[in-house]
Amino acid sequence: MTVAQPAAIRRRVEAWLADKDDPAPAIALRAQPEWPDAPVLSINGTTVRIVPCPTPLAARAALHERAGGERLVLLTELSNDDLGEGLLAHISEQHVRTVDIWDVAMQMFEAKTVDPNLVKRSRWAAEALITYAPAGKWPVVQGSVLTRDHALRSLTAELLGLDRDEIDGAGLIQWSTDAARVLRLSKLPDTLITGLTSYLVEVAGDVAVPVVAAARAGNGADAVPLGLLVGVLWPAPAGKRMPTGKRATDTAAARARLESWFGGHRLTDAEARTFSAAAETWVDRAIGVEGGSAEANRMLARAEHIAREVDATSLLDGSNLLPAGFAQRIRDVAAAVRLAVPAAGAADESRIAAAQVALVRLGEHRGGDPSRLETMRMAVRLLRWLAAPDHPQPANLYEALQRQVHEDGWVDRARLDIFAGDTDPQVAEALHLLHRAVDARRARHDHQFAELLAAATQAEQDPDKLIRVEDVLDQVIQPILATGRRALLLVMDGMSVAAATELAESLTRVGTWMELTPGGGPRAGVLAALPTITDVSRCSLISGRIAVGQQDAELKAFKQRFPQGVLLHKSKLRGQAGTAIARDVADALADPGVPLVAAVVNTIDDALDRSDPGTTVWGSETIPSIRDLLMLADGRVVVIVSDHGHVVDRGPEAVHRPSPSSENRWRPADPPAGEGEVLVRGSRVAKGGGAVVLPWREELRYGPRKAGYHGGASAAEAVIPLLVLTDGDESAVPGWSPAPVASPPWWRESLSVEPSAVPAAVPARRPAQRKPQAQSESLFDLAPDATAEPETPPAPAGPDLVAELLASDVYRQRRDPRAPLPDERVGALLRALIAGGNRATMDTLAARAGIPAGRIVGTVTALRKLLQVEGYPVLSVDPDNVTVKLDRDLLVEQFHLGGR
Template sequence: MTAPRPAVRPAAVRRKVESWLADGDDAPALALRARPEWTDDTVLTVAGAKVRVVPCPTPIAARAALVDRADDERLVLLTDLTEQELGEGLLAHFSKHQTRSVDSWDMVRQVFGNQADLDLTLVRSGKWVADALTDLAPPQGWPPPPGTVLTRDHALRQLAGALLKLQPDELDSAGLLHWSTDAQAQLRFLDLPDDWAAGVSAFLVEVAGPAAVPVMAAVRARHGVDAVPLGLLAGVLWPRGAQARTDVDLAVARTRLEPRFGDARLTEPQAAAFQEAAEAWIYRALDGEGPARAEAHRMLHRAEEIAAEIDLTGRLAASSLLPSGLTQRMRAFAGAVRLALPATAAATPAATLVGRAQAALAEVERHRAADRRRVETARMAVRLLRWLAEPDGPMPATLLAAVHRQVRDDAWVDRARLDIFAGESDQQVAEAYHLLHRAVDARRARHDQQFAGLLQDATAAEREPGALLPVEDVLDRVVQPILDHGRRILLLVLDGMSTAASTEIADSVARNPSWLELTPGGRQRTGVLAALPTVTEVSRCSLFSGRITAGDRVAEAKAFTGRFADGVLVHKAGLRGPAGAAVDPRVADALADPAVPVVAAVINTIDDALDRSDPGTVEWSTDTVNGLRDLLSLAQDRIVVLVSDHGHVVDRGPEAVSRPVDTGGNRWRPAGADPAGEGELAFTGSRVALGGGSVVLPWREEVRYGPRKAGYHGGASSAEAVIPLLIFSGHDEDAVPGWAGAPIASPEWWREPLPETASGRTAEPAGIPAAGGRPGNGRPTKRIRATVQDEGLFDLPAPAAPLPATNTGATAASPPPATSQAAPVGGPTGQRDGAADLVDALLTSPTYRERRDSRAPLPDQRVAALVGALIAGGGRATLDTLATRAGIPAHRIQPTVTALRRLLQVEGYPVLTLDADGRTAKLDVDLLVEQFGLSPR
């Protein structure tokens, strides 16, 4: 028995008619061997011709159709009769006097231009492909293949691209996910015959990879519009790496999610690819225009809704994109901060607890939705934990030592705690920051009390300043020696700039490669002691007058002109230029004039913020201090002396203690009937310019006397009484007698710690000997002397002198001094680890020796220190850390790292790179091993 012929598809009939008409055949009818059934339009218009389709189950039906044919139409007869059954009389009216078969693959060739042979793998794909390609072919046909064979890939790419409204080269996971966001497009896909949908889905898996499996499964389960959110959750449900473990809760959540994939179970590779594709889609959308960003946020919100539906919300910390994931990471970080506080850390070593907080911070930093401010605040919290974990040293023996503690250590503490004080909106994190701030305040209050006691004693005793630099001596002992050395000066007085604010401003200036910071002898920064009380009318007038006095800007100008007859002093209003000029032309002319030795400018931005904004939340820089960037750009050939008249403290909100007084200021009162109380000290002496030479000043930051403002000054806290002193030159290290290129200014606890090596020891900084007074190579060396300010530094103008050996940062061709040798990563002899062995293998490898000998080399000890620090840091380290570990001055670390990059990057491969921030170096250790032929770690 002969099987019945299949019903012919309308598209196949149309293609046959197109071919018939294109041949110029004028026969009235085309007979097709097909089941005599037709449910589509009876009359078709093809190439301008009217064509009637007639099912003909019998010869009589065919004959009747021919008889009834109108003159302006042609016929297509669908019949399953043989030519013998039809007879020669009917065949005479048919095209070519025969019946024609409707071969699906002939139709395929036709819609691809009849120019190519069929690939057998295409034919073997099944009849559904032929039917789909025929039915869905555009009016002009499919694009022909590039060669002589119609390949399966070309045909199915055209088909899938048409179904998904994508270009054939967009059939990847990204394109697939983008298509999934279009609900109408998915409905059209779901209306396809099942075998078509299944076949196209299988092909998409081939070309788009494993991510296509869950996407198409979700689409066919009618959850395709949630494909991106589901992909975001895949990373939580199928964790990878160190977190790759499945517990009962995750297994249950996966089961609850399966219906959204048509009860399909994803494999780990599919889930991983799905997550990566979804996250990539989100990144692109967030980088797009407003509507795209809005859609990305909608997808993130939808993912959290689905997570709640399957009881997965508590596990979203594993997501590096979802907002709830950041919230949970921040709360986990807050818990680690609370545990690391001194009051709760007694049972566990502080370093361990701080390390856990550092690890929790790393999780926060890895979250892609974390905004810069929150992350930076969290970094500040960890820095403060490291500071608290260090033993609080003994009370400074001298006022100079207390000044240096403020400049070199506590200024950075103040900078960090301002961020903590600004706080967090999440209450759990806010509580942790509150506890941390309280612990920091307790230590800082002790420091302030110690400082104020030393200041009280020195003020009353009328001691000679010695190496201590009071504000009234700045012109004599800093400015005049520079002028005597033949250099012109731009003196910038940033009213109210605290030592904390100065650390930010110095960082900002140093980011401009045109400027080099200088410090006394190339050692750590020093500071200036303000006059008392620490208010503008006293300290600034004393600065310009060269003696303790009080006065307004008129008195300042008179004193300045009396000392520098050819100098120019401008206050805030005098800096403003007319429309189009960033700086008043008269000021710009003065800066360019060789006959003007000193241009002094008073900038009130910071002091103004104490009244009208919030100085604690501003990031002070050359961009936020009005006019600073423009003045620096006009002073490239001058030495820039950047100083203040006093510092400040910020308002403490509900923690503030208000003590109303009749006279005085916000932070000072005349000594009268009321003696000094809690948090106050009485000061008497020639350096007290108000109150008849006797005042009461608070040393506790919380105390104020006047109306509430954003910030205050006038008191005896070290943040108010210690003035920063910064000097910059246009990369001339000999510009200031006795001053040289500065080292990294931040204290050790400020920079990221190097993790312990495999031997259990932390890599030692360069030049600091290991236990027993010997560095890790076993050779004896001198212990580096602590960088304490030389007692004679400001006694007399010092002659120009070369930098100390430990601060020169040897040039590429010169070996480093003995005290700058880097300790091997592994610590002392007998405790070496794989990292130290790798450094040794690098220095002795033939490739390294060849490259080192072919150019002006960095000293091997310096290379060892830099590479060792990078390996110890897990392949990453900030430039500040590298500079301190390798004993390199701050201004030489950039060219040193550039030289190291040239040395290590064999054939241009990126062994050593810099992050986008330009401040973090990254070492690809595996590539280092490969390029230099080292033994695997």
């Protein structure tokens, strides 16, 4: 017989004293007649004396010596017969009671029976339930049985300071962030901690083992940082790279050094994966909670500190969350970019593919700087551009202008990002090297453009298909008004083609506005007046002829052309406090009697003087007046154009050249044009008596330093973007139709290179599809579009799964007879997905299938419905509404393909 447990005795006595119908002065409990604690207790105001009674005489003496009001607890191994009827008459219930610890537990939970599974599997919990009972009482059981889960969940909640409903993996990780609660666990007996761990594994999973092990070792408050580090050091899920060579050796050594943080416990792979996933989930959740970012950052910093202590810093590129992981990965991309920049001759596509793979890995990091990631995206895009053959010199100015709109404007957009650079010296070096290579090709293009511009201007060539700035009102605005429709003309002072690509994406992304282009073909561009300054080109735009002037001249010319129209300059747009747009402006936009409202928006041009146009992403958020005006457009066709583009200051690379005038990017014709300059003369030159010298090299300037400049003959300054938007009326502009995808293939699609051709220094994984900006969402046209030229996707290898699908009975039954997607369009979309590894961006699908950009979202929606047999997602779209994924196996299964 064991020595009586004080906690069990006390609980037994408390139950006895609570029975007001039992006035007996003593209770006899079967136990060894030993008592290690103080002999006198006070229980709920009653004095209780504990008396070991090895003999009947000892029991009799205790009763005889009992003080008035005192109650006795007789601990004895004697039987009822040994004590005799005389003594038993003074004892509660006149017999010796047993002290069954589970009976005590049942009393505390107000249960009538105990779950046999609890008694059999969790003996360690019996004493703990009594010893660590809360000041109030344990949660009463529902029913009559004290179940194992009820007892252990209650005990665990009490010992860990958790709510009963928080006892799971997430709750345990959250608990570990409270050092005071973790300390409570570390002070518990080892036997009890072992039992608790066993139960926690049942309810919280394998994550309980490392968390409790760290707590026992005094490192429980570091559970989240340890979990983040474990995610780096333990094998990744199937399908990911496994460490080899020196990395494998370093990983094994770091894991061994980390064992001491878990008290010598060696984590299993399952424990490590569950632990790391729980830690990463905690960080993700903390970052999403207001005020949680600081705590999350503290955990990340602590994880990196522990990594230094176990000499694992070089391995942190394996983390998708730690800042050091992002830093190492961005350097990996930079190293791949540096190797891929062509020193001379053609680019090495396998090295570009390696850079794409490194970029994908960088994109998988969830804690990096989005702007730095975007810069590296731009760098890889530019590598792909460099890999594409440089087309022959344009035959005429129109071709040169179109090259700026369709190719080089996108290059300029990416080039501005890498020009802005990065703070990491290794990354900066790679970007500088790439920028030099891109600049070399762009300079050739600018030189070609400037020579063609000078020749066409001097020859007074007929514009033919080329739209000049003075012709925009006649060729674009007037045809809209002639149909009885109203228009809103937005003149974005200083907007380049590069800036327009960003603005168009921003405005069409939400699906309200659809872009139209001539004949549903590529975007059109406009040629600025010369020199490309506001006084000349904007006045010529609004006057409808080559003219020079400021706001007064523009207002006079506009009123002569459109007597019922309204022209608004910057100062007229802003309303009173609390009003985004002036009331008279809003009234004009809503007035059906005002056919044309024109507004000059100076946001971009102002940035050339006082801001940094090279790092600004031009969109509805950075140009709020556009957002506000479009909200009030009231069914108008919106035409967005600029008066000229711009170039940015080149910093230490800039070249200041003396000039007789103070203009930044143009000067008089004397002295003659030198290196990087071109003489331009003709009727479209409105300054210098019809002859000026314009720089075509972007780094040249004549005047004071600013953030950006305009006036010269580079394509970025002289080519004006032209955007036409409608809120659904596809016939709003005669001869114009829904636009195709505007971006060139190298912008949106990775190079397809066999994995075996990718250099071994970078893991040979298939490059994932890039994520460009989302395109506009609109209703789709189910009929094939004859004007959109589909791009030719790579031919898929193996049997023609798409042809088999189109011929299948299930597919035929699912086609909607009221508005069927044409089979050729379904085939084109699916082949594009299969060619891209069963995934593709919306842009890629639209371009490959010849679908206007504004209809692709609706078309994909219809395709999803067509392929979704019994609700199974054969086709899915990422939450960003950019990437479309095909579940090829599910497609085969649902449509019974391949002999199924």
